Amino acid sequence: MCVSTALITGATAGIGFEFADELASRGIDLVLVARDKARLDTISRELTERYPIAVEILPADLAIREQLDLVANRASQQDIELVVNNAGFGLNESFFEDDVESEQYLLDVLVTAVMRITHAAMPGLIARDLGGVINVSSIACWMTSGTYSATKSWVTTFSESLAMQLRDSKVNVMAVCPGYTRTEFQDRAGMGTESIPDWMWLHAHQVVLDALKDFEKGKCISVPGMQYKVLSLVAQYLPRPIVRKLSVASRR
Ligand SMILES: NC(=O)c1ccc[n+]([C@@H]2O[C@H](COP(=O)([O-])OP(=O)(O)OC[C@H]3O[C@@H](n4cnc5c(N)ncnc54)[C@H](OP(=O)(O)O)[C@@H]3O)[C@@H](O)[C@H]2O)c1
Numbered sequence: 001m002c003v004s005t006a007l008i009t010g011a012t013a014g015i016g017f018e019f020a021d022e023l024a025s026r027g028i029d030l031v032l033v034a035r036d037k038a039r040l041d042t043i044s045r046e047l048t049e050r051y052p053i054a055v056e057i058l059p060a061d062l063a064i065r066e067q068l069d070l071v072a073n074r075a076s077q078q079d080i081e082l083v084v085n086n087a088g089f090g091l092n093e094s095f096f097e098d099d100v101e102s103e104q105y106l107l108d109v110l111v112t113a114v115m116r117i118t119h120a121a122m123p124g125l126i127a128r129d130l131g132g133v134i135n136v137s138s139i140a141c142w143m144t145s146g147t148y149s150a151t152k153s154w155v156t157t158f159s160e161s162l163a164m165q166l167r168d169s170k171v172n173v174m175a176v177c178p179g180y181t182r183t184e185f186q187d188r189a190g191m192g193t194e195s196i197p198d199w200m201w202l203h204a205h206q207v208v209l210d211a212l213k214d215f216e217k218g219k220c221i222s223v224p225g226m227q228y229k230v231l232s233l234v235a236q237y238l239p240r241p242i243v244r245k246l247s248v249a250s251r252r
Contacts, residue, residue, distance in 0.1 A: 001216060003081035003131045007031040007074060007121075009062060009113070010087030012039040014183025015136060018208040019084050024051040031056045031080065033071050034087065062087055062113035063105050071113075072120035081131035083121045085114040085155075088136065090189035095146050103147050110151035115158070118173070122162075125171045132172035134215055135159045139179040139228050142235035144247040152177075156221065163220035175221050176211040178202055179228040199227060 006023050010016035011032035020030055024047045032040055032055060040057040047055050058074055060067035075083050088110050091098055118133050125131050137159070141152035159175035166173060180186075181202045186193050207224040214222035223232045235243055 001026055001028065001082070001212065003028060005029040005031065005079040006082035006084060007033065007058075007071075007080050007117075008084040008086060009033040009071065009117070010136075012036055012043055014185060015178065015181060015204045015207055016084070016086040017043065018204040019086060019134075019211075020047065022205070022208050022212065023082075024053050024055070027051070027053060028082070029054040029056075029079075031058055031074055033058045033060055033062070035059060035061045063108035068113050068116060072116045075117045076120040076124060078124060080121060080124065081128070083117060083133045084136070085117055085133065086136040087113065088185075090148050090185060090191065091146070092190045106147050107151060110148075111154050114155055118158075118162070122171075126166070126169065129170045132166075132174070132215070133159075133162070134211060135173070135175050137175040137177045139177050139223070139232055139235070141175075141177060142232060142243070143250070144244050145250070149247070160220050172215060172218055172220070174211070174215050174219055176207065176214075177221060177223045177228070177232060178207045179225060179231065181207055202228070 006028050008016055008019050008030060011020045012034040020032055024030060030053065032044060034040055037059040040059055044055040044057050058071060060071050062068050062071065091102060091106055095103065114135055121133060135155050137155040138152040140149040141156040143149045156175040156177065159173045162173040179202060180196055180200050181204050183204050202225045210224035211222045223229050
């Protein structure tokens with residue numbers, strides 16, 4: 001990958017950490033964003049010990065506008081050639097039982113932060129005609145499972161739309177749409193995982209390898225894992241009333 005510096009949100013765990021580790025192994029300097037500064041410090045130290053790269057940390061809660069503005073401002077700077085909008089989390093309550101501030105927090109991190117960071121990075125990327133933005137969406141973007149899947153529908157459509165507008169340039173925008181991936185995501189959301197069969201689980205490192213391969217090919221949507229390539233086609237081409245029924249059934 002021909003970029004020199006990447007900014008990654010949610011880089012302390014799961015898919016974001018694997019992006020950091022993989023890009024570092026390819027000699028790419030990093031700007032790492034998450035809320036937990038101690039964890040960012042540890043990861044920065046580990047990566048610079050293992051790879052000959054520079055790592056900068058930027059502790060920020062992406063739902064707090066002043067902190068998001070700092071991240072967006074960093075993304076707009078000359079050296080950033082790849083942005084990975086990955087930070088995220090899930091909710092385990094139904095919309096009717098959850099408090100509205102939790103739903104708002106989800107929208108702030110999964111939609112507003114992605115939009116503002118991408119908007120800030122774009123002029124520099126377009127001017128230099130290289131690199132791009134990888135937005136971590138979800139297979140849930142084709143389902144109808146509350147605010148979470150609605151935010152991921154936005155992320156996927158947004159990425160496709162920008163990719164089409166940039167089709168004559170060397171800048172790419174891509175949505176990665178993983179299915180169940182072994183990270184801290186489910187624990188943090190308090191979701192039980194016992195009923196999820198083994199074949200449905202992806203490994204975060206493989207998600208990242210698949211995503212980077214697809215990004216280099218110039219794709220605008222990446223669906224890691226053969227099982228999810230099939231399921232995503234089913235979800236996209238089944239009549240919507242059936243998708244809606246399946247989405248309700250999968251929450252039981
Ligand atoms: N795991 C799955 O099954 C799965 C499936 C499809 C899509 N995804 C998507 O993949 C992305 C990464 O999730 P993951 O599975 O890797 O989860 P994870 O292991 O829980 O990691 C989440 C990362 O996001 C950061 N983060 C969370 N809230 C933040 C905030 N308000 N501001 C800044 N950083 C924040 C966390 O660090 P701090 O806590 O230190 O802030 C952490 O680094 C998410 O967008 C998720 O929706 C996950």
